[in-house]
Amino acid sequence: MLELAILGLLHEAPVHGYELRKRLGVRLGGFRVFSYGSLYPALRRLTRAGLIVEDTDQSSPETTPSSSGSWSRRSRRVYRITAEGKERLAELLADAGPQTWDDDSFGVHLAFFSRTPAEARMRILEGRRRAVEERREGLRSALSRAGEQIDRYTRELHQLGLDSTEREVRWLNELITRERAEQQDPPGDEAGTTR
Amino acid sequence: MLELAILGLLHEAPVHGYELRKRLGVRLGGFRVFSYGSLYPALRRLTRAGLIVEDTDQSSPETTPSSSGSWSRRSRRVYRITAEGKERLAELLADAGPQTWDDDSFGVHLAFFSRTPAEARMRILEGRRRAVEERREGLRSALSRAGEQIDRYTRELHQLGLDSTEREVRWLNELITRERAEQQDPPGDEAGTTR
DNA sequence: ACCGATTATATCGGCGCGATACATCAGGCT
DNA sequence: AGCCTGATGTATCGCGCCGATATAATCGGT
Numbered sequence: 001m002l003e004l005a006i007l008g009l010l011h012e013a014p015v016h017g018y019e020l021r022k023r024l025g026v027r028l029g030g031f032r033v034f035s036y037g038s039l040y041p042a043l044r045r046l047t048r049a050g051l052i053v054e055d056t057d058q059s060s061p062e063t064t065p066s067s068s069g070s071w072s073r074r075s076r077r078v079y080r081i082t083a084e085g086k087e088r089l090a091e092l093l094a095d096a097g098p099q100t101w102d103d104d105s106f107g108v109h110l111a112f113f114s115r116t117p118a119e120a121r122m123r124i125l126e127g128r129r130r131a132v133e134e135r136r137e138g139l140r141s142a143l144s145r146a147g148e149q150i151d152r153y154t155r156e157l158h159q160l161g162l163d164s165t166e167r168e169v170r171w172l173n174e175l176i177t178r179e180r181a182e183q184q185d186p187p188g189d190e191a192g193t194t195r
Numbered sequence: 196m197l198e199l200a201i202l203g204l205l206h207e208a209p210v211h212g213y214e215l216r217k218r219l220g221v222r223l224g225g226f227r228v229f230s231y232g233s234l235y236p237a238l239r240r241l242t243r244a245g246l247i248v249e250d251t252d253q254s255s256p257e258t259t260p261s262s263s264g265s266w267s268r269r270s271r272r273v274y275r276i277t278a279e280g281k282e283r284l285a286e287l288l289a290d291a292g293p294q295t296w297d298d299d300s301f302g303v304h305l306a307f308f309s310r311t312p313a314e315a316r317m318r319i320l321e322g323r324r325r326a327v328e329e330r331r332e333g334l335r336s337a338l339s340r341a342g343e344q345i346d347r348y349t350r351e352l353h354q355l356g357l358d359s360t361e362r363e364v365r366w367l368n369e370l371i372t373r374e375r376a377e378q379q380d381p382p383g384d385e386a387g388t389t390r
Numbered sequence: 391a392c393c394g395a396t397t398a399t400a401t402c403g404g405c406g407c408g409a410t411a412c413a414t415c416a417g418g419c420t
Numbered sequence: 421a422g423c424c425t426g427a428t429g430t431a432t433c434g435c436g437c438c439g440a441t442a443t444a445a446t447c448g449g450t
Contacts, residue, residue, distance in 0.1 A: 001436085001437090002436080002437080016398080016399090017398075017399065017400095018397060018398050018399080019397095019398095026345075027345070027346075027349070028349070029333075029334070029337035029338075029345055029349055029350075029353050030330075030333040030334065030336075030337050031334070031337075031349070031352065031353065031356065034437080034438090035437070035438055035439070036398095036399080036400075036401095037400090037401080037402085037437070037438055037439065037440085038436070038437045038438065040399070040400060040401085041400095041401090041436085041437090042436085042437090045436095075398080075399080075445095076397095076398070076399090077398095077399080099408095107349075107352060110346065110348040110349050110352050111346055111348075111349045112346070113346055113348040113349075114346055114347070114348075135225075138225040139224070139225065139226070141225075142224035142225050142226075143224075150221070150222070150224055151222075151305065151306055151307070151308060151309055152309070153305040153306070153308040153309075153370075154222070154223070154224055154226070154302075154305050154306045154308075155224075156366075156370070157226065157302060157305050158224050158226065160362070160363065160366050161226065163362065164359050164362070167355070167358065167359070168355065171351075171355050175348075175351070196405085196406090197405080197406080211429080211430090212429075212430065212431095213428060213429050213430080214428095214429095229406080229407095230406070230407055230408070231429095231430080231431075231432095232406070232407055232408065232409085232431090232432080232433085233405075233406045233407065234406095235430070235431060235432085236405085236406085236431095236432090237405085237406090240405095270413095270414095270429080270430080271428095271429070271430090272429095272430080294439090
Protein backbone atom coordinates (compact mmCIF):
# COMPACT_ATOMS: atom_id res chain seq x y z
CA MET A 1 0.00 0.00 0.00
CA LEU A 2 2.72 2.39 1.00
CA GLU A 3 4.66 0.85 -1.83
CA LEU A 4 2.10 2.03 -4.35
CA ALA A 5 1.79 5.41 -2.73
CA ILE A 6 5.53 6.04 -2.65
CA LEU A 7 6.21 4.76 -6.13
CA GLY A 8 3.26 6.72 -7.45
CA LEU A 9 4.50 9.96 -5.99
CA LEU A 10 8.15 9.45 -6.84
CA HIS A 11 7.12 8.82 -10.41
CA GLU A 12 6.13 12.44 -10.58
CA ALA A 13 9.23 13.91 -8.98
CA PRO A 14 12.16 12.87 -6.76
CA VAL A 15 11.70 14.03 -3.18
CA HIS A 16 13.02 13.37 0.29
CA GLY A 17 11.16 11.56 3.06
CA TYR A 18 9.70 14.48 4.91
CA GLU A 19 8.42 16.15 1.79
CA LEU A 20 7.11 12.84 0.52
CA ARG A 21 4.96 12.44 3.57
CA LYS A 22 3.53 15.90 3.19
CA ARG A 23 2.70 15.33 -0.45
CA LEU A 24 1.12 12.02 0.46
CA GLY A 25 -1.09 13.89 2.87
CA VAL A 26 -2.13 16.36 0.19
CA ARG A 27 -2.64 13.67 -2.38
CA LEU A 28 -4.84 11.57 -0.15
CA GLY A 29 -6.41 14.68 1.26
CA GLY A 30 -6.05 13.72 4.88
CA PHE A 31 -8.08 10.67 4.03
CA ARG A 32 -5.07 8.84 5.30
CA VAL A 33 -1.74 9.79 6.83
CA PHE A 34 1.28 7.56 7.10
CA SER A 35 3.60 7.71 10.07
CA TYR A 36 7.37 8.02 9.80
CA GLY A 37 7.58 4.69 11.48
CA SER A 38 6.07 3.30 8.30
CA LEU A 39 7.56 5.64 5.78
CA TYR A 40 11.27 5.36 6.45
CA PRO A 41 11.33 1.57 6.71
CA ALA A 42 9.29 1.43 3.51
CA LEU A 43 11.80 3.67 1.79
CA ARG A 44 14.61 1.39 2.87
CA ARG A 45 12.64 -1.64 1.71
CA LEU A 46 12.12 -0.17 -1.71
CA THR A 47 15.77 0.84 -1.92
CA ARG A 48 16.90 -2.66 -1.04
CA ALA A 49 14.57 -4.00 -3.74
CA GLY A 50 16.12 -1.64 -6.25
CA LEU A 51 12.83 0.06 -7.03
CA ILE A 52 14.13 3.42 -5.93
CA VAL A 53 17.59 4.93 -5.36
CA GLU A 54 18.67 7.58 -2.92
CA ASP A 55 20.87 10.51 -3.80
CA THR A 56 22.42 12.32 -0.89
CA ASP A 57 21.19 15.78 -1.61
CA GLN A 58 23.59 18.53 -2.65
CA SER A 59 21.29 21.12 -4.14
CA SER A 60 23.34 24.30 -4.39
CA PRO A 61 22.03 27.38 -2.59
CA GLU A 62 21.23 29.25 -5.81
CA THR A 63 18.85 26.52 -6.93
CA THR A 64 16.26 27.72 -4.48
CA PRO A 65 17.02 31.29 -3.49
CA SER A 66 14.17 31.90 -1.04
CA SER A 67 14.68 35.46 0.21
CA SER A 68 17.90 35.07 2.19
CA GLY A 69 20.82 33.61 0.31
CA SER A 70 22.50 31.96 3.30
CA TRP A 71 22.13 28.23 2.94
CA SER A 72 23.89 25.02 3.42
CA ARG A 73 21.05 22.60 3.99
CA ARG A 74 21.71 19.72 6.23
CA SER A 75 21.64 16.10 5.10
CA ARG A 76 18.64 15.23 2.98
CA ARG A 77 18.14 11.96 1.21
CA VAL A 78 16.37 12.44 -2.04
CA TYR A 79 14.69 9.37 -3.50
CA ARG A 80 14.26 8.72 -7.18
CA ILE A 81 12.31 5.96 -8.93
CA THR A 82 14.22 3.48 -11.10
CA ALA A 83 13.21 1.66 -14.28
CA GLU A 84 12.31 -1.43 -12.23
CA GLY A 85 10.36 0.84 -9.95
CA LYS A 86 8.30 2.08 -12.85
CA GLU A 87 7.60 -1.46 -13.94
CA ARG A 88 6.54 -2.36 -10.44
CA LEU A 89 4.34 0.71 -10.29
CA ALA A 90 2.57 -0.32 -13.49
CA GLU A 91 2.00 -3.75 -11.95
CA LEU A 92 0.59 -2.30 -8.76
CA LEU A 93 -1.67 0.09 -10.60
CA ALA A 94 -3.11 -2.68 -12.75
CA ASP A 95 -3.47 -5.05 -9.81
CA ALA A 96 -7.00 -5.64 -8.62
CA GLY A 97 -6.44 -8.41 -6.09
CA PRO A 98 -8.55 -8.96 -2.97
CA GLN A 99 -6.47 -6.76 -0.74
CA THR A 100 -7.20 -3.93 -3.14
CA TRP A 101 -10.78 -3.63 -1.92
CA ASP A 102 -9.82 -2.72 1.63
CA ASP A 103 -10.89 0.74 2.70
CA ASP A 104 -7.38 2.07 2.93
CA SER A 105 -5.96 0.36 -0.09
CA PHE A 106 -8.90 1.38 -2.21
CA GLY A 107 -8.41 5.00 -1.21
CA VAL A 108 -4.79 4.92 -2.23
CA HIS A 109 -5.64 3.31 -5.53
CA LEU A 110 -8.25 5.95 -6.24
CA ALA A 111 -5.66 8.65 -5.68
CA PHE A 112 -3.69 7.30 -8.61
CA PHE A 113 -6.63 6.40 -10.77
CA SER A 114 -5.77 8.86 -13.51
CA ARG A 115 -2.63 6.83 -14.12
CA THR A 116 -4.51 3.51 -13.96
CA PRO A 117 -5.52 1.75 -17.19
CA ALA A 118 -9.25 1.73 -17.88
CA GLU A 119 -9.87 -2.00 -17.48
CA ALA A 120 -7.96 -2.09 -14.22
CA ARG A 121 -10.11 0.80 -13.01
CA MET A 122 -13.21 -1.23 -13.79
CA ARG A 123 -11.93 -4.33 -12.05
CA ILE A 124 -10.98 -2.35 -8.96
CA LEU A 125 -14.30 -0.55 -8.82
CA GLU A 126 -16.26 -3.75 -9.29
CA GLY A 127 -14.14 -5.58 -6.75
CA ARG A 128 -14.69 -2.85 -4.23
CA ARG A 129 -18.40 -2.95 -4.90
CA ARG A 130 -18.46 -6.67 -4.32
CA ALA A 131 -16.58 -6.28 -1.04
CA VAL A 132 -18.92 -3.54 0.17
CA GLU A 133 -21.95 -5.59 -0.84
CA GLU A 134 -20.66 -8.51 1.15
CA ARG A 135 -20.19 -6.36 4.19
CA ARG A 136 -23.67 -4.98 3.67
CA GLU A 137 -25.16 -8.48 3.58
CA GLY A 138 -23.22 -9.39 6.68
CA LEU A 139 -24.65 -6.41 8.51
CA ARG A 140 -28.14 -7.14 7.24
CA SER A 141 -28.12 -10.68 8.48
CA ALA A 142 -26.61 -9.59 11.77
CA LEU A 143 -29.45 -7.12 12.16
CA SER A 144 -32.12 -9.60 11.17
CA ARG A 145 -31.07 -12.11 13.80
CA ALA A 146 -30.41 -9.30 16.25
CA GLY A 147 -32.33 -8.79 19.44
CA GLU A 148 -30.86 -11.98 20.73
CA GLN A 149 -27.49 -11.40 22.34
CA ILE A 150 -26.46 -8.23 20.66
CA ASP A 151 -26.19 -5.06 22.63
CA ARG A 152 -28.57 -2.27 21.78
CA TYR A 153 -25.70 0.06 21.00
CA THR A 154 -24.03 -2.41 18.70
CA ARG A 155 -27.30 -2.90 16.87
CA GLU A 156 -27.54 0.80 16.25
CA LEU A 157 -23.94 0.89 15.09
CA HIS A 158 -24.81 -1.86 12.65
CA GLN A 159 -27.70 0.20 11.35
CA LEU A 160 -25.37 3.14 10.81
CA GLY A 161 -22.87 0.90 9.07
CA LEU A 162 -25.59 -0.59 6.91
CA ASP A 163 -26.70 2.84 5.75
CA SER A 164 -23.16 3.74 4.97
CA THR A 165 -22.49 0.61 2.92
CA GLU A 166 -25.71 1.13 1.00
CA ARG A 167 -24.67 4.64 0.14
CA GLU A 168 -21.26 3.51 -0.96
CA VAL A 169 -22.70 0.86 -3.22
CA ARG A 170 -24.88 3.48 -4.86
CA TRP A 171 -21.87 5.74 -5.20
CA LEU A 172 -19.83 2.96 -6.77
CA ASN A 173 -22.65 2.17 -9.17
CA GLU A 174 -22.60 5.72 -10.42
CA LEU A 175 -18.84 5.67 -10.84
CA ILE A 176 -18.99 2.38 -12.71
CA THR A 177 -21.77 3.56 -14.99
CA ARG A 178 -19.86 6.70 -15.81
CA GLU A 179 -16.69 4.71 -16.34
CA ARG A 180 -18.45 2.41 -18.76
CA ALA A 181 -19.93 5.32 -20.65
CA GLU A 182 -16.57 7.03 -21.01
CA GLN A 183 -14.95 3.85 -22.13
CA GLN A 184 -16.97 3.70 -25.34
CA ASP A 185 -17.35 7.42 -25.68
CA PRO A 186 -14.02 8.91 -24.54
CA PRO A 187 -14.38 12.48 -23.27
CA GLY A 188 -12.26 15.46 -24.23
CA ASP A 189 -9.65 14.11 -21.92
CA GLU A 190 -6.97 16.06 -20.10
CA ALA A 191 -4.58 13.11 -19.84
CA GLY A 192 -4.46 11.87 -23.40
CA THR A 193 -4.94 8.14 -23.42
CA THR A 194 -2.93 6.93 -26.41
CA ARG A 195 -5.43 4.58 -27.96
CA MET B 196 -8.50 -3.76 21.78
CA LEU B 197 -8.44 -7.52 21.69
CA GLU B 198 -7.60 -7.28 25.34
CA LEU B 199 -10.91 -5.60 26.07
CA ALA B 200 -12.81 -7.93 23.78
CA ILE B 201 -11.37 -11.08 25.32
CA LEU B 202 -11.66 -9.96 28.91
CA GLY B 203 -15.18 -8.76 28.24
CA LEU B 204 -16.29 -12.08 26.86
CA LEU B 205 -14.46 -14.22 29.41
CA HIS B 206 -16.14 -12.24 32.12
CA GLU B 207 -19.39 -13.80 31.00
CA ALA B 208 -18.17 -17.38 30.74
CA PRO B 209 -14.93 -19.36 30.42
CA VAL B 210 -14.39 -20.60 26.89
CA HIS B 211 -11.66 -21.94 24.64
CA GLY B 212 -10.01 -20.05 21.79
CA TYR B 213 -12.07 -21.28 18.90
CA GLU B 214 -15.36 -20.68 20.64
CA LEU B 215 -14.14 -17.32 21.84
CA ARG B 216 -13.54 -16.18 18.31
CA LYS B 217 -16.98 -17.27 17.22
CA ARG B 218 -18.64 -15.46 20.09
CA LEU B 219 -16.58 -12.40 19.31
CA GLY B 220 -17.95 -12.53 15.79
CA VAL B 221 -21.51 -12.73 17.06
CA ARG B 222 -20.96 -10.04 19.63
CA LEU B 223 -19.50 -7.62 17.15
CA GLY B 224 -21.93 -8.81 14.53
CA GLY B 225 -19.38 -9.27 11.79
CA PHE B 226 -18.55 -5.63 12.28
CA ARG B 227 -15.11 -6.93 12.99
CA VAL B 228 -13.44 -10.34 12.98
CA PHE B 229 -10.18 -11.19 14.66
CA SER B 230 -7.78 -13.69 13.16
CA TYR B 231 -6.23 -16.56 15.06
CA GLY B 232 -2.90 -14.96 14.41
CA SER B 233 -4.09 -12.22 16.76
CA LEU B 234 -6.21 -14.23 19.10
CA TYR B 235 -3.84 -16.92 20.31
CA PRO B 236 -0.90 -14.58 20.92
CA ALA B 237 -3.28 -12.28 22.77
CA LEU B 238 -4.45 -15.16 24.92
CA ARG B 239 -0.87 -15.99 25.76
CA ARG B 240 -0.16 -12.34 26.53
CA LEU B 241 -3.08 -12.14 28.92
CA THR B 242 -2.06 -15.39 30.54
CA ARG B 243 1.47 -14.17 31.07
CA ALA B 244 0.06 -11.00 32.60
CA GLY B 245 -2.04 -13.08 34.98
CA LEU B 246 -5.30 -11.58 33.78
CA ILE B 247 -6.61 -14.95 32.68
CA VAL B 248 -5.75 -18.56 33.44
CA GLU B 249 -6.04 -21.63 31.28
CA ASP B 250 -7.52 -24.92 32.42
CA THR B 251 -6.79 -27.89 30.23
CA ASP B 252 -10.30 -29.00 29.55
CA GLN B 253 -11.72 -32.21 30.97
CA SER B 254 -15.42 -31.66 30.71
CA SER B 255 -17.11 -35.01 31.16
CA PRO B 256 -19.41 -36.23 28.39
CA GLU B 257 -22.57 -36.00 30.47
CA THR B 258 -22.04 -32.30 31.05
CA THR B 259 -23.11 -31.56 27.50
CA PRO B 260 -25.18 -34.46 26.21
CA SER B 261 -25.96 -33.22 22.69
CA SER B 262 -27.93 -36.03 21.05
CA SER B 263 -25.24 -38.69 20.80
CA GLY B 264 -23.48 -39.57 24.02
CA SER B 265 -20.19 -40.67 22.47
CA TRP B 266 -17.56 -38.17 23.38
CA SER B 267 -13.95 -37.87 24.31
CA ARG B 268 -13.09 -34.39 23.18
CA ARG B 269 -9.54 -33.71 22.24
CA SER B 270 -7.29 -31.09 23.85
CA ARG B 271 -9.06 -27.84 24.48
CA ARG B 272 -7.68 -25.00 26.50
CA VAL B 273 -10.38 -23.24 28.39
CA TYR B 274 -9.61 -19.72 29.54
CA ARG B 275 -11.01 -18.13 32.64
CA ILE B 276 -10.75 -14.55 33.86
CA THR B 277 -8.96 -13.87 37.15
CA ALA B 278 -9.56 -11.26 39.81
CA GLU B 279 -6.82 -9.08 38.32
CA GLY B 280 -8.43 -9.61 34.95
CA LYS B 281 -11.69 -8.25 36.25
CA GLU B 282 -9.92 -5.22 37.64
CA ARG B 283 -8.21 -4.65 34.34
CA LEU B 284 -11.51 -5.05 32.52
CA ALA B 285 -13.08 -2.38 34.68
CA GLU B 286 -10.17 -0.11 33.84
CA LEU B 287 -10.48 -0.72 30.14
CA LEU B 288 -14.22 -0.19 30.16
CA ALA B 289 -13.89 3.12 31.96
CA ASP B 290 -11.00 4.25 29.80
CA ALA B 291 -11.82 6.94 27.28
CA GLY B 292 -8.35 7.73 25.98
CA PRO B 293 -7.61 8.94 22.45
CA GLN B 294 -7.13 5.49 20.98
CA THR B 295 -10.67 4.75 22.11
CA TRP B 296 -12.13 6.90 19.33
CA ASP B 297 -10.71 4.82 16.53
CA ASP B 298 -13.29 3.12 14.34
CA ASP B 299 -12.40 -0.36 15.47
CA SER B 300 -11.80 0.39 19.08
CA PHE B 301 -15.00 2.37 19.33
CA GLY B 302 -16.93 -0.54 17.89
CA VAL B 303 -15.53 -2.92 20.46
CA HIS B 304 -16.28 -0.51 23.27
CA LEU B 305 -19.85 -0.14 22.11
CA ALA B 306 -20.27 -3.90 22.20
CA PHE B 307 -19.62 -3.81 25.93
CA PHE B 308 -21.43 -0.59 26.65
CA SER B 309 -24.04 -2.18 28.83
CA ARG B 310 -21.26 -3.04 31.26
CA THR B 311 -19.69 0.42 31.00
CA PRO B 312 -20.38 3.02 33.71
CA ALA B 313 -22.56 5.90 32.58
CA GLU B 314 -19.96 8.67 32.80
CA ALA B 315 -17.44 6.60 30.87
CA ARG B 316 -20.09 6.05 28.22
CA MET B 317 -20.53 9.78 27.91
CA ARG B 318 -16.81 10.45 27.69
CA ILE B 319 -16.38 7.81 25.02
CA LEU B 320 -19.32 9.03 22.99
CA GLU B 321 -18.17 12.62 23.20
CA GLY B 322 -14.61 11.71 22.38
CA ARG B 323 -15.73 9.78 19.37
CA ARG B 324 -17.84 12.70 18.27
CA ARG B 325 -14.88 15.00 18.57
CA ALA B 326 -12.72 12.65 16.50
CA VAL B 327 -15.34 12.32 13.78
CA GLU B 328 -15.84 16.07 13.74
CA GLU B 329 -12.13 16.58 13.26
CA ARG B 330 -12.08 14.17 10.40
CA ARG B 331 -15.07 15.95 8.94
CA GLU B 332 -13.31 19.31 9.11
CA GLY B 333 -10.23 17.80 7.52
CA LEU B 334 -12.29 16.51 4.64
CA ARG B 335 -14.11 19.81 4.30
CA SER B 336 -10.95 21.82 4.04
CA ALA B 337 -9.47 19.26 1.65
CA LEU B 338 -12.52 19.65 -0.55
CA SER B 339 -12.52 23.42 -0.37
CA ARG B 340 -8.93 23.67 -1.56
CA ALA B 341 -9.51 20.85 -4.02
CA GLY B 342 -9.36 21.22 -7.77
CA GLU B 343 -5.68 21.88 -7.44
CA GLN B 344 -3.70 18.68 -7.41
CA ILE B 345 -6.29 16.27 -6.21
CA ASP B 346 -7.59 13.62 -8.49
CA ARG B 347 -11.23 13.76 -9.49
CA TYR B 348 -11.87 10.32 -8.01
CA THR B 349 -10.25 11.20 -4.73
CA ARG B 350 -12.38 14.32 -4.53
CA GLU B 351 -15.50 12.25 -4.94
CA LEU B 352 -14.28 9.83 -2.32
CA HIS B 353 -13.82 12.78 0.00
CA GLN B 354 -17.37 13.84 -0.67
CA LEU B 355 -18.60 10.37 0.20
CA GLY B 356 -16.51 10.38 3.35
CA LEU B 357 -17.78 13.80 4.29
CA ASP B 358 -21.40 12.68 4.01
CA SER B 359 -20.62 9.68 6.11
CA THR B 360 -18.93 11.66 8.87
CA GLU B 361 -21.82 14.10 8.93
CA ARG B 362 -24.25 11.27 9.36
CA GLU B 363 -22.21 9.75 12.12
CA VAL B 364 -22.03 13.03 14.00
CA ARG B 365 -25.81 13.29 13.83
CA TRP B 366 -26.09 9.71 15.00
CA LEU B 367 -23.75 10.36 17.90
CA ASN B 368 -25.68 13.46 18.86
CA GLU B 369 -28.82 11.41 19.17
CA LEU B 370 -27.07 8.80 21.25
CA ILE B 371 -25.60 11.44 23.52
CA THR B 372 -28.90 13.21 23.96
CA ARG B 373 -30.61 9.97 24.82
CA GLU B 374 -27.81 9.06 27.18
CA ARG B 375 -28.13 12.36 28.97
CA ALA B 376 -31.87 11.97 29.28
CA GLU B 377 -31.58 8.49 30.73
CA GLN B 378 -28.94 9.60 33.15
CA GLN B 379 -31.32 11.85 35.04
CA ASP B 380 -34.38 9.77 34.32
CA PRO B 381 -33.32 6.13 34.48
CA PRO B 382 -35.53 3.83 32.43
CA GLY B 383 -37.18 0.58 33.48
CA ASP B 384 -34.00 -1.23 32.72
CA GLU B 385 -33.66 -4.82 31.54
CA ALA B 386 -30.16 -5.28 32.97
CA GLY B 387 -30.71 -4.28 36.56
CA THR B 388 -28.08 -1.72 37.40
CA THR B 389 -27.54 -2.10 41.14
CA ARG B 390 -27.60 1.56 41.99
C1' DA C 391 20.41 36.40 22.56
C1' DC C 392 17.17 33.16 23.25
C1' DC C 393 13.18 30.15 22.43
C1' DG C 394 9.79 27.62 20.08
C1' DA C 395 8.23 25.75 15.69
C1' DT C 396 9.46 23.53 11.62
C1' DT C 397 12.37 20.62 8.95
C1' DA C 398 14.59 16.23 8.83
C1' DT C 399 15.97 11.31 9.73
C1' DA C 400 15.76 7.25 12.36
C1' DT C 401 14.68 3.33 15.61
C1' DC C 402 11.94 0.56 18.91
C1' DG C 403 8.42 -2.43 20.70
C1' DG C 404 3.92 -3.80 19.91
C1' DC C 405 -0.26 -5.32 17.63
C1' DG C 406 -2.97 -7.40 14.28
C1' DC C 407 -3.04 -9.81 9.77
C1' DG C 408 -2.78 -13.48 6.24
C1' DA C 409 -0.74 -17.71 5.22
C1' DT C 410 0.28 -21.95 6.69
C1' DA C 411 0.73 -26.08 9.26
C1' DC C 412 -0.89 -29.52 11.95
C1' DA C 413 -4.31 -32.67 13.97
C1' DT C 414 -9.29 -34.64 15.26
C1' DC C 415 -13.93 -35.52 14.44
C1' DA C 416 -18.72 -35.70 12.17
C1' DG C 417 -21.41 -36.71 8.33
C1' DG C 418 -22.50 -38.22 3.87
C1' DC C 419 -21.52 -40.77 -0.29
C1' DT C 420 -20.16 -44.77 -2.63
C1' DA D 421 -15.47 -50.35 4.58
C1' DG D 422 -13.34 -46.79 2.70
C1' DC D 423 -13.10 -41.97 1.37
C1' DC D 424 -13.67 -37.21 1.28
C1' DT D 425 -15.29 -32.82 2.77
C1' DG D 426 -16.00 -29.55 6.16
C1' DA D 427 -16.06 -28.11 10.72
C1' DT D 428 -13.35 -28.05 15.06
C1' DG D 429 -9.20 -26.88 17.35
C1' DT D 430 -4.39 -25.00 18.39
C1' DA D 431 -0.37 -22.80 16.97
C1' DT D 432 3.48 -20.15 14.53
C1' DC D 433 5.84 -17.11 11.15
C1' DG D 434 7.03 -12.96 8.77
C1' DC D 435 5.19 -8.66 7.46
C1' DG D 436 3.21 -3.99 7.53
C1' DC D 437 1.92 -0.20 10.01
C1' DC D 438 1.58 2.55 14.23
C1' DG D 439 2.81 5.50 18.27
C1' DA D 440 6.38 6.95 21.06
C1' DT D 441 10.72 8.58 21.25
C1' DA D 442 15.43 10.45 20.25
C1' DT D 443 18.32 13.66 17.97
C1' DA D 444 19.65 17.72 15.66
C1' DA D 445 19.89 21.68 12.61
C1' DT D 446 17.66 25.64 11.00
C1' DC D 447 14.17 29.31 10.86
C1' DG D 448 11.28 33.09 12.58
C1' DG D 449 9.96 36.09 16.08
C1' DT D 450 10.68 39.01 20.15
